[in-house]
Protein backbone atom coordinates (compact mmCIF):
# COMPACT_ATOMS: atom_id res chain seq x y z
CA UNK A 227 0.00 0.00 0.00
CA UNK A 228 2.80 2.40 1.00
CA UNK A 229 6.38 1.62 0.13
CA UNK A 230 9.48 3.76 0.29
CA UNK A 231 12.89 2.69 -0.93
CA UNK A 232 16.08 4.51 0.04
CA UNK A 233 13.97 7.65 0.46
CA UNK A 234 16.27 10.61 1.05
CA UNK A 235 15.83 14.36 1.29
CA UNK A 236 18.73 16.78 1.64
CA UNK A 237 18.69 20.50 2.25
CA UNK A 238 22.12 21.66 1.13
CA UNK A 239 24.50 19.21 2.75
CA UNK A 240 22.13 18.36 5.59
CA UNK A 241 19.99 15.22 5.50
CA UNK A 242 16.37 15.79 6.57
CA UNK A 243 15.79 12.06 6.00
CA UNK A 244 18.29 9.43 5.04
CA UNK A 245 17.49 6.21 3.22
CA UNK A 246 14.08 5.50 4.73
CA UNK A 247 12.58 2.12 3.81
CA UNK A 248 8.95 1.53 4.72
CA UNK A 249 6.56 -1.19 3.65
CA UNK A 250 2.98 -0.90 4.89
CA UNK A 251 0.07 -3.17 4.02
CA UNK A 252 -3.67 -2.35 3.80
CA UNK A 253 -5.07 -1.89 7.29
CA UNK A 254 -1.71 -1.13 8.90
CA UNK A 255 -1.74 1.63 11.50
CA UNK A 256 1.86 2.79 11.63
CA UNK A 257 3.08 4.97 14.48
CA UNK A 258 5.87 7.21 13.23
CA UNK A 259 7.67 8.29 16.35
CA UNK A 260 10.51 10.70 16.81
CA UNK A 261 11.54 13.96 18.43
CA UNK A 262 11.14 17.37 16.81
CA UNK A 263 13.11 17.70 13.60
CA UNK A 264 13.55 13.92 13.20
CA UNK A 265 12.11 13.87 9.68
CA UNK A 266 8.51 12.73 10.15
CA UNK A 267 6.88 15.64 8.32
CA UNK A 268 9.41 15.45 5.49
CA UNK A 269 8.67 11.75 4.94
CA UNK A 270 4.90 12.26 4.98
CA UNK A 271 5.02 15.27 2.68
CA UNK A 272 7.03 13.28 0.14
CA UNK A 273 4.51 10.40 0.26
CA UNK A 274 1.71 12.98 -0.14
CA UNK A 275 3.56 14.32 -3.25
CA UNK A 276 3.93 17.77 -1.66
CA UNK A 277 7.72 17.58 -1.61
CA UNK A 278 10.19 15.96 -3.97
CA UNK A 279 12.78 13.56 -2.61
CA UNK A 280 16.46 14.17 -3.36
CA UNK A 281 16.64 10.50 -4.28
CA UNK A 282 14.89 7.25 -3.62
CA UNK A 283 11.31 6.22 -4.28
CA UNK A 284 7.93 6.36 -2.62
CA UNK A 285 4.94 4.38 -3.87
CA UNK A 286 1.28 4.41 -2.91
CA UNK A 287 -0.60 1.41 -4.32
CA UNK A 288 2.33 0.88 -6.69
CA UNK A 289 2.08 4.46 -8.06
CA UNK A 290 5.37 6.31 -7.90
CA UNK A 291 5.53 9.87 -6.53
CA UNK A 292 7.79 10.67 -9.49
CA UNK A 293 5.53 9.47 -12.28
CA UNK A 294 1.96 9.34 -10.91
CA UNK A 295 1.43 12.15 -8.37
CA UNK A 296 -2.17 12.74 -9.49
CA UNK A 297 -3.18 9.14 -8.85
CA UNK A 298 -1.49 9.29 -5.45
CA UNK A 299 -3.34 12.46 -4.46
CA UNK A 300 -6.64 10.70 -5.09
CA UNK A 301 -5.60 7.87 -2.80
CA UNK A 302 -4.05 9.89 0.01
CA UNK A 303 -5.47 12.16 2.70
CA UNK A 304 -2.82 14.30 4.38
CA UNK A 305 -3.50 16.20 7.57
CA UNK A 306 -0.72 18.66 8.43
CA UNK A 307 0.19 19.40 12.04
CA UNK A 308 -1.20 22.94 11.78
CA UNK A 309 -3.89 24.12 9.44
CA UNK A 310 -6.03 27.22 9.33
CA UNK A 311 -9.81 27.33 9.40
CA UNK A 312 -11.68 30.20 7.85
CA UNK A 313 -13.12 32.72 10.27
CA UNK A 314 -16.45 33.27 8.63
CA UNK A 315 -17.48 29.69 7.89
CA UNK A 316 -19.52 27.26 9.93
CA UNK A 317 -18.36 23.69 10.33
CA UNK A 318 -20.80 22.48 7.66
CA UNK A 319 -19.85 25.26 5.24
CA UNK A 320 -16.16 24.50 5.75
CA UNK A 321 -16.61 20.83 4.86
CA UNK A 322 -18.94 21.62 1.95
CA UNK A 323 -16.34 24.04 0.61
CA UNK A 324 -13.69 21.32 0.52
CA UNK A 325 -16.14 18.70 -0.74
CA UNK A 326 -16.87 21.05 -3.65
CA UNK A 327 -13.13 21.29 -4.30
CA UNK A 328 -13.14 17.50 -4.63
CA UNK A 329 -16.05 17.91 -7.09
CA UNK A 330 -18.51 16.13 -4.82
CA UNK A 331 -21.80 17.80 -5.70
CA UNK A 332 -25.52 17.97 -4.93
CA UNK A 333 -27.07 15.51 -2.51
CA UNK A 334 -23.86 13.43 -2.51
CA UNK A 335 -22.04 16.37 -0.98
CA UNK A 336 -24.60 16.81 1.79
CA UNK A 337 -24.59 13.10 2.53
CA UNK A 338 -20.82 12.93 2.55
CA UNK A 339 -20.48 15.91 4.89
CA UNK A 340 -23.09 14.44 7.25
CA UNK A 341 -21.28 11.12 7.20
CA UNK A 342 -17.96 12.80 8.06
CA UNK A 343 -19.51 14.80 10.91
CA UNK A 344 -20.88 11.55 12.27
CA UNK A 345 -17.52 9.75 12.06
CA UNK A 346 -15.60 12.50 13.85
CA UNK A 347 -18.48 13.15 16.27
CA UNK A 348 -18.92 16.82 15.41
CA UNK A 349 -22.54 16.84 14.32
CA UNK A 350 -23.48 18.81 17.43
CA UNK A 351 -21.18 21.61 16.21
CA UNK A 352 -22.33 21.62 12.59
CA UNK A 353 -23.62 25.21 12.71
CA UNK A 354 -20.87 26.63 14.94
CA UNK A 355 -18.27 28.91 13.37
CA UNK A 356 -15.16 26.84 12.69
CA UNK A 357 -12.89 29.32 14.46
CA UNK A 358 -14.83 28.87 17.73
CA UNK A 359 -13.97 25.16 18.05
CA UNK A 360 -11.60 23.83 20.70
CA UNK A 361 -8.22 22.45 19.61
CA UNK A 362 -9.53 18.87 19.84
CA UNK A 363 -12.64 19.73 17.83
CA UNK A 364 -10.53 21.59 15.27
CA UNK A 365 -8.31 18.52 14.87
CA UNK A 366 -11.41 16.38 14.35
CA UNK A 367 -12.71 18.85 11.77
CA UNK A 368 -9.32 18.63 10.01
CA UNK A 369 -9.63 14.88 9.99
CA UNK A 370 -13.15 15.10 8.56
CA UNK A 371 -11.80 17.32 5.79
CA UNK A 372 -8.98 14.83 5.14
CA UNK A 373 -11.52 12.01 4.84
CA UNK A 374 -13.90 13.76 2.43
CA UNK A 375 -12.62 12.12 -0.76
CA UNK A 376 -12.57 8.70 0.94
CA UNK A 377 -8.80 8.20 0.74
CA UNK A 378 -7.41 4.71 1.27
CA UNK A 379 -4.28 6.09 2.86
CA UNK A 380 -4.16 8.63 5.69
CA UNK A 381 -1.04 10.60 6.61
CA UNK A 382 -1.69 12.33 9.91
CA UNK A 383 0.99 14.66 11.23
CA UNK A 384 0.88 14.90 15.02
CA UNK A 385 -2.92 14.74 15.36
CA UNK A 386 -2.58 14.33 19.15
CA UNK A 387 -0.40 17.36 19.64
CA UNK A 388 -1.81 20.09 21.87
CA UNK A 389 -4.83 18.06 22.95
CA UNK A 390 -5.96 17.69 26.54
CA UNK A 391 -6.15 14.12 27.92
CA UNK A 392 -9.82 13.66 27.09
CA UNK A 393 -9.42 14.94 23.53
CA UNK A 394 -6.43 12.62 23.09
CA UNK A 395 -8.50 9.62 24.10
CA UNK A 396 -11.23 10.67 21.66
CA UNK A 397 -8.70 11.11 18.86
CA UNK A 398 -7.12 7.73 19.59
CA UNK A 399 -10.53 6.07 19.48
CA UNK A 400 -11.12 7.77 16.16
CA UNK A 401 -7.81 6.45 14.80
CA UNK A 402 -8.82 2.96 15.89
CA UNK A 403 -12.15 3.35 14.13
CA UNK A 404 -10.43 4.45 10.90
CA UNK A 405 -8.06 1.48 11.17
CA UNK A 406 -11.06 -0.82 11.50
CA UNK A 407 -12.49 0.76 8.34
CA UNK A 408 -9.44 -0.70 6.55
CA UNK A 409 -7.53 2.54 5.93
CA UNK A 410 -3.74 2.39 5.89
CA UNK A 411 -2.60 5.07 8.32
CA UNK A 412 0.67 6.73 9.17
CA UNK A 413 0.33 8.77 12.32
CA UNK A 414 3.25 10.72 13.68
CA UNK A 415 3.88 11.71 17.26
CA UNK A 416 6.56 12.71 19.66
CA UNK A 417 4.23 11.78 22.51
CA UNK A 418 5.73 8.37 22.58
CA UNK A 419 3.67 5.93 24.63
CA UNK A 420 0.39 7.23 23.32
CA UNK A 421 0.50 5.34 20.06
CA UNK A 422 1.36 1.93 21.49
CA UNK A 423 -2.21 0.81 22.00
CA UNK A 424 -3.61 2.06 18.69
CA UNK A 425 -0.83 1.11 16.25
CA UNK A 426 0.15 -2.35 15.08
CA UNK A 427 3.49 -1.20 13.67
CA UNK A 428 5.90 1.44 14.76
CA UNK A 429 8.87 3.20 13.24
CA UNK A 430 11.26 5.12 15.41
CA UNK A 431 13.04 7.91 13.57
CA UNK A 432 15.86 10.01 14.93
CA UNK A 433 17.78 12.65 12.99
CA UNK A 434 16.50 11.44 9.66
CA UNK A 435 17.30 7.77 10.21
CA UNK A 436 14.82 4.99 10.84
CA UNK A 437 16.15 3.28 13.94
CA UNK A 438 13.45 0.70 14.21
CA UNK A 439 10.60 -0.50 12.04
CA UNK A 440 8.56 -3.44 13.28
CA UNK A 441 5.38 -4.66 14.93
CA UNK A 442 4.78 -2.83 18.21
CA UNK A 443 5.02 -6.05 20.20
CA UNK A 444 8.31 -6.91 18.52
CA UNK A 445 9.87 -3.51 19.22
CA UNK A 446 8.97 -3.83 22.87
CA UNK A 447 10.27 -7.42 22.99
CA UNK A 448 13.56 -6.39 21.37
CA UNK A 449 14.39 -3.92 24.08
CA UNK A 450 13.08 -6.01 26.92
CA UNK A 451 15.80 -8.17 28.41
CA UNK A 452 13.76 -9.42 31.34
CA UNK A 453 10.08 -10.00 31.89
CA UNK A 454 8.92 -8.17 35.00
CA UNK A 455 5.87 -9.29 36.97
CA UNK A 456 3.82 -7.18 39.34
CA UNK A 457 2.44 -9.38 42.11
CA UNK A 458 -0.13 -7.86 44.46
CA UNK A 459 -1.26 -9.78 47.57
CA UNK A 460 -4.71 -9.34 49.07
CA UNK A 461 -3.08 -8.14 52.27
CA UNK A 462 -0.06 -5.81 52.05
CA UNK A 463 1.61 -7.53 55.03
CA UNK A 464 1.99 -10.64 52.84
CA UNK A 465 4.49 -8.97 50.51
CA UNK A 466 7.42 -10.41 52.48
CA UNK A 467 5.98 -13.92 52.15
CA UNK A 468 5.84 -13.47 48.37
CA UNK A 469 9.48 -12.43 48.34
CA UNK A 470 10.47 -15.39 50.57
CA UNK A 471 8.72 -17.81 48.20
CA UNK A 472 10.10 -16.41 44.97
CA UNK A 473 13.57 -15.09 45.69
CA UNK A 474 15.33 -18.47 45.42
CA UNK A 475 13.22 -19.74 42.51
CA UNK A 476 15.25 -20.78 39.44
CA UNK A 477 13.23 -18.47 37.15
CA UNK A 478 13.50 -15.39 39.38
CA UNK A 479 16.39 -12.97 39.31
CA UNK A 480 15.19 -10.37 41.81
CA UNK A 481 12.22 -9.20 43.91
CA UNK A 482 11.62 -5.55 44.76
CA UNK A 483 8.91 -4.58 47.27
CA UNK A 484 6.77 -1.55 46.34
CA UNK A 485 3.85 0.15 48.12
CA UNK A 486 1.29 -2.58 47.59
CA UNK A 487 2.98 -4.92 45.09
CA UNK A 488 6.19 -6.82 44.59
CA UNK A 489 8.11 -6.34 41.31
CA UNK A 490 9.46 -9.71 40.32
CA UNK A 491 12.25 -9.58 37.72
CA UNK A 492 12.58 -12.89 35.87
CA UNK A 493 15.87 -14.24 34.56
CA UNK A 494 16.65 -13.43 30.90
CA UNK A 495 14.79 -15.57 28.36
CA UNK A 496 12.19 -16.81 30.86
CA UNK A 497 8.85 -16.48 29.05
CA UNK A 498 6.72 -19.10 30.77
CA UNK A 499 5.99 -18.15 34.36
CA UNK A 500 2.62 -19.88 34.64
CA UNK A 501 3.80 -22.00 37.61
CA UNK A 502 4.54 -18.97 39.82
CA UNK A 503 1.00 -17.88 40.78
CA UNK A 504 0.17 -21.51 41.50
CA UNK A 505 3.19 -21.76 43.81
CA UNK A 506 2.08 -18.69 45.77
CA UNK A 507 -1.53 -19.84 46.07
CA UNK A 508 -0.44 -23.32 47.21
CA UNK A 509 1.51 -21.63 49.96
CA UNK A 510 -1.61 -19.88 51.19
CA UNK A 511 -0.96 -16.40 49.76
CA UNK A 512 -4.15 -14.85 48.38
CA UNK A 513 -3.45 -12.68 45.34
CA UNK A 514 -5.28 -9.60 44.15
CA UNK A 515 -3.15 -9.19 41.05
CA UNK A 516 -0.53 -11.02 39.00
CA UNK A 517 0.35 -9.14 35.82
CA UNK A 518 3.24 -8.52 33.48
CA UNK A 519 4.67 -5.01 33.79
CA UNK A 520 4.20 -3.20 30.52
CA UNK A 521 7.19 -1.65 28.87
CA UNK A 522 5.94 1.48 27.22
CA UNK A 523 7.12 2.84 23.90
CA UNK A 524 8.85 5.69 25.63
CA UNK A 525 11.25 3.31 27.36
CA UNK A 526 11.67 1.40 24.10
CA UNK A 527 12.40 4.65 22.29
CA UNK A 528 14.97 5.74 24.84
CA UNK A 529 16.69 2.35 24.73
CA UNK A 530 16.75 2.26 20.93
CA UNK A 531 18.00 5.79 20.35
CA UNK A 532 20.50 6.04 23.16
CA UNK A 533 24.01 6.82 21.98
CA UNK A 534 22.92 8.05 18.57
CA UNK A 535 24.68 11.36 19.12
CA UNK A 536 28.04 9.60 19.10
CA UNK A 537 27.21 7.65 15.96
CA UNK A 538 25.88 10.53 13.89
Ligand SMILES: Nc1ncnc2c1ncn2[C@@H]1O[C@H](COP(=O)(O)OP(=O)(O)OP(=O)(O)O)[C@@H](O)[C@H]1O
Nearest residue numbers: 237241242260261262263264265266267268269416
Ligand atom coordinates in the same frame (compact mmCIF):
# COMPACT_ATOMS: atom_id res chain seq x y z
N1 LIG B 1 12.64 23.84 4.00
C1 LIG B 1 13.63 23.39 4.78
N2 LIG B 1 14.88 23.90 4.66
C2 LIG B 1 15.90 23.44 5.40
N3 LIG B 1 15.78 22.46 6.32
C3 LIG B 1 14.57 21.93 6.50
C4 LIG B 1 13.43 22.35 5.74
N4 LIG B 1 12.35 21.61 6.13
C5 LIG B 1 12.79 20.78 7.08
N5 LIG B 1 14.12 20.96 7.32
C6 LIG B 1 14.94 20.21 8.28
O1 LIG B 1 14.76 18.82 8.07
C7 LIG B 1 14.75 18.13 9.32
C8 LIG B 1 13.50 17.28 9.44
O2 LIG B 1 12.36 18.15 9.62
P1 LIG B 1 10.87 17.60 9.75
O3 LIG B 1 9.97 18.79 9.76
O4 LIG B 1 10.64 16.56 8.74
O5 LIG B 1 10.90 16.94 11.20
P2 LIG B 1 9.71 16.41 12.10
O6 LIG B 1 10.14 15.07 12.61
O7 LIG B 1 8.43 16.46 11.36
O8 LIG B 1 9.70 17.45 13.28
P3 LIG B 1 8.48 18.19 14.05
O9 LIG B 1 7.95 17.17 15.01
O10 LIG B 1 9.17 19.32 14.75
O11 LIG B 1 7.49 18.63 13.02
C9 LIG B 1 14.91 19.18 10.39
O12 LIG B 1 16.25 19.22 10.79
C10 LIG B 1 14.49 20.46 9.72
O13 LIG B 1 15.14 21.56 10.27
